[in-house]
Amino acid sequence: MIIPKAIQNLIESFERLPGVGQKTAQRLTFYLLHVPQGELDRFASALQNLKKDTILCSNCFMIGETNPCDICSNLERDHSVVCVVEQPLDVIALEKGGRYKGIYHVLHGKIDPLNNIGPDEIYISQLISKLKTQNSRLPKPGTGGQAKVKEVILATNPTMEGEATAMYIAKQLKTQNSNVKITRIGRGLPIGADLEYADEVTLQRAMEGRSSY
Amino acid sequence: MIIPKAIQNLIESFERLPGVGQKTAQRLTFYLLHVPQGELDRFASALQNLKKDTILCSNCFMIGETNPCDICSNLERDHSVVCVVEQPLDVIALEKGGRYKGIYHVLHGKIDPLNNIGPDEIYISQLISKLKTQNSRLPKPGTGGQAKVKEVILATNPTMEGEATAMYIAKQLKTQNSNVKITRIGRGLPIGADLEYADEVTLQRAMEGRSSY
Known part of the structure; x- marks a missing residue:
């Protein structure tokens, strides 16, 4: 047949x-x-x-209808905080919460040597050069002026590759932008989880990442 | 966002x-x-x-490119055996084996009262009237001529609804076509299965459907 x-x-x-x-x-x-x-x-x-009606934002590399995208062109958002994520879907997930008021940078991937994806295959250099140019504009001596970007939140997935990507970016940023605070998204037990069924690494991270009451 | x-x-x-x-x-x-x-x-x-280039065969109700379909118009196949299945995909599954040489009849569903699907919502009446007209043409007395359709294999799924559908069709055919052999597809243990993990009903069916060596 x-x-x-x-x-x-x-x-x-x-x-x-x-x-x-x-x-x-x-x-x-x-x-x-x-x-x-x-x-x-x-x-x-x-x-x-699908592709005809969408465009990559030249600032944050999020997929949107306009360039710059809605988030980057929104002046009410805090442009001094940049959240680095792997995929456009991560932006949507974070925006669903509605609590984060900074801007984003989408890497469109993660460093994954087993699949031949190195730092140059994803939008890492764009992040570094963006921070460099934006932060070099400002601090005139004596004015107390601050760097435009104050914090970079590394929100890649807490997987082997995501952690490696975050570590690589942190290292690169530290050598080039000494005055930018670099943070990693919190890792620990998800809400609703059961301590009994959590894996060792998650528990270890949860202990390390404990906060004072 | x-x-x-x-x-x-x-x-x-x-x-x-x-x-x-x-x-x-x-x-x-x-x-x-x-x-x-x-x-x-x-x-x-x-x-x-998808729909523009396909057509329902008016004989067996299989989806094909021509009407009648490849199978119904193939004179090398045995038109005296009709296999009744629920869906077009079932025909493809049976044809993959390549052993069955008869023709098909696709019901496009099963009797499912919980979802408001009765015998009239699927192609049952078409099967019955087809058998009636085809079998009334033939047996001239004394010629030894046989009814055109000799066997109807009910190959609906061995689920609650599939069994009910098969039973309904068998009952209908028996009252109207006394000389047609009606069979039900074999039920038992699938090849590669483990007796230990088989459910009770399957085991019972396998015992009932045992064949002599």
Whole structure:
């Protein structure tokens, strides 16, 4: 039995997505056969316009509709705090909380030697040169003027690669921007967790990162 | 932070797919941002042409490129055996084996009262009337002519609903086509299974369906 070309094409397109295998691709495709044509057309145009209607912010490398993006062009936000994250989705996750008022810098990846991703493959040099130029503009001697960026929060994932990326960036920043405070996002037990089921490293981090009452 | 409209549109399209939640939809969408535009266009056109380039076979209700489909129009296949399945994907699964040489009948569902799907919502009446007309054509007295369809294999899934559907069809066929053999696909232990971990019902079925050596 030959699967019709139109169905095979869509199965193959679905299979290229991460985490979608042959069975899932088939299931999704056959599901879509029962969906009205209008919905398929909407899906198709959403795909076609995905990249056409979005742009990378030249300041923070977040994906947005404008350049600079909403966050970078918002003067009410604190431009002296930069939160460094791995992916655009991390920005969305942090913004959902709505508590953070600084700006971001999206690396679009992490240092991952096993997958041939070194520091030059992600937006690290852009972060360093951005901080350099912004901070070199200011402090005139005697005015008490401060560097524009005061704090860099390294919020890469607490994984092996994320920690290595954070460490690399911290090292680079320390050698070049002596007056910038560099912090790492807190690691410990997530809210709702159970001490009993936490792994050793998390517990160790939670003890190290304890705060006084 | 407002997610760009183009991204939000695609996330919403993905979310409508079965088994795809918000997180997966976001992950897939942001993955596609890194994919070349050509591939997005291919994906989009595959979606748009999915239904335009396929047709339901008027004989077996399989989805194909032609009507009647490849299987129904293939004269080398045994048209006297009809295998009744729930979904088009089941036909593909059975055809992968390549051993079955009969034809199919796709119900496009199963009797499922909890989801308001009765016998009239799926292609049961079409199966019954098809058998009726095909079998009424033939047996002229004295010629030894046989009914065109000799066997109906009920290959709905061995789930509660699948069994009920098979039972319903068997009952209907028995009252109307006395000379058609009705069989149910074998149920028992799947190849590679472990007796120890099999559930009671499967074991019971396996015992009932034992065959002599």
